[in-house]
Amino acid sequence: MSPLIIRGVRPYGEGDPVDVLVRDGVIAAIGEVAEEGEEVDGAGAVLLPGFVDLHTHLREPGREDTETIASGSAAAALGGYTAVFAMANTNPVADNAVVVEHVARRGREVGLVDVHPVGAVTVGLAGEKLAELGTMAKAGVRVFSDDGHCVHDPLLMRRALEYSKALDVVVAQHAEEPRLTVGAQAHEGEQASRLGLQGWPAAAEEAIVARDCLLAKQVGARLHVCHVSTSGTADVLAWAKARGTEVSAEVTPHHLLLTDERLATYDPVNKVNPPLRTAADTEALRRALADGVIDCVATDHAPHAVQDKDCEWSAARPGMLGLQTALSIVVETMVNTGLLDWRGVARVMSERPAAIAGLPDQGRPIEVGEPANLTLVDPGARWVVRGAEFAGVAANTPFEGMELPARVVATVLRGRVTASSGRIPA
Ligand SMILES: NC(=O)N[C@@H](CC(=O)O)C(=O)O
Ligand SMILES: [Zn+2]
Ligand SMILES: [Zn+2]
The missing domain is CATH 2.30.40.10 (Urease, subunit C, domain 1)
Structure with a gap:
């Protein structure tokens, strides 16, 4: 070379x-x-260290009509990323060594970004039985998540944390108490009432984050919280960190910028899980990211087919594209507001996510050697x-x-x- x-x-x-x-x-x-x-x-x-995304949906295998490892890798490279973590909610689910090895191999063949497969916590993301975390860890998996679903059974979550500690990997939780979000369509608040959409209460996220922080502390394991969306969750994280819990957390660009005011048009491009919250939440999330209460930015890049977005609100799938807009949204919400300088951008986009996942060659200082x-x-x-x-293929960006x-x-x-x-x- x-x-x-x-x-x-x-x-x-x-x-x-x-x-x-x-x-x-x-x-x-x-x-x-x-x-x-x-x-x-x-x-x-x-010049910054290459970005690391702890939360990307590449849709391969299963929904190659919406994204492939090749197209998602291209989006990542164009967005400034040198490593991404591909979520396990594919079809088949990445809950065994065969699927995770396939994803990693395809990533290497494409060669545009380091693709790290995330392994599922439970078999088929069904939340009933632990997947073979050990075999997947041996195949190189460092992050486990049932993302899209919450590991809501507290005993199962405790067991997952115990295994993750022994394997020196991290469990990333999609925090959503499912009993509180049955039929939920939008952030529970004034806007949802006005629009006649069933509410997704902040407490459904906060209760799981609080519970998991308690479990992680008890077990002595590390916990990572996906897509933090409420000011209450930031409060819980600050409390948990202050008492020595090994918890890390991510916020998405869309939760830093957008609010549920956008729902007035009923355009499903704004439908996402967790839902867009209030201006008070975006404010609190920005401050938490600046203060290090929230460690990093992760895109939750979620490509969807036209037919899954160009339909009535309740039938639409939740999720938004993120890889090619993340940097700009972080600059808009964090740099141009004076909350972060470029060192801070390097921290939240590269250094912290690399450290959370234990990547030795990413998020490194810009130095000789x-x-x-x-x-x-x-x-x-x-x-x-x-x-x-x-x-x-997908074009479901809320920033259009x-x-x-x-x-x-x-x-x-x-x-x-x-x-x-x-x-x-x-
Ligand atoms: N964020 C979303 O709204 N959707 C994600 C799943 C998830 O991150 O929970 C997806 O896979 O489409
Ligand atoms: Zn999720
Ligand atoms: Zn996700």
Whole structure:
């Protein structure tokens, strides 16, 4: 592999532009580089460690009509990601070594982003019997989740945490007490009442997060909370962390920006689980992310077919695209509001998620000798979201038509350019 020279970038948005020399996938020099090789024109871009998404739905196997590992990997690279965790709610479910090994192999073949399969906690995501966590862990699985469903049986959750501790992996919980969300269609509050939509109460999330924090503390295991959506959950997390619970949490870009005010049009593009909440919640989530109560941003990228979104509200599937808009939404809600600087963006988009999943070669400092997993961001760019222009078949972005700040100009995976100027290099 010939060396790669990234010209004129500002690591973490600090100082004067420098060149970065990458040799054999590793950062070999930072400063003025005379060497020749493949060149990337940084044009003063902010240089960050490659983003890591702990929560992506790639839909393969089973729903390749909505996303494949190839199309999802392209979306990830274009969004600045160098590693993604592919959720287990595929068909067949990733609840055994055969399926997780298939997902990992396809990810390697595509080669645009490190695809880490998430293993299911329970067989078939049915919440009745633990899946073979040990065999999947041996196959390389580091994160287990029944995402889409909550592991609601407290005894089963306790057992999963006990196994995860022994295996040194992490359980990621979709926190939703199912008895409280039967038939739920929208955040339980004024807006849902006005629109005649059945409510999804904040307590259905908060009760499970509180319970799981208690269980994790008791067992001495690590717990990760998926897509935190309420201010009450942030309070529970702050309390649990203060008493020494090993709990981490993620928030999605859409829960940082959007509220249930958007539901007035009944457009199912705004339907997601957990539901869009109130402005007070988005405010609290932003503050919790800035303070480290919420550790990181995860997209919950959830592609859906047109027929599953272009229908009446109650029949539509929940979920939104996220990979190609995440950075811009984080800049809009966290950087442009003064809540995070670029070091903070590196922390919530790369360093913390890599640490939570235990990835040794991602989320690393931009220093000589470190793996060249990098993202270049143009902080001054503005662009208009067009779902039809995204990689992949699905176009269910709630940000359609919005003008957003900042753009990923290039992504580098172990010294190889995986995205450049909005394109996947041939
Ligand atoms: N977030 C969603 O609304 N949907 C996800 C499942 C999930 O993350 O719970 C999906 O798989 O479509
Ligand atoms: Zn979920
Ligand atoms: Zn999800």
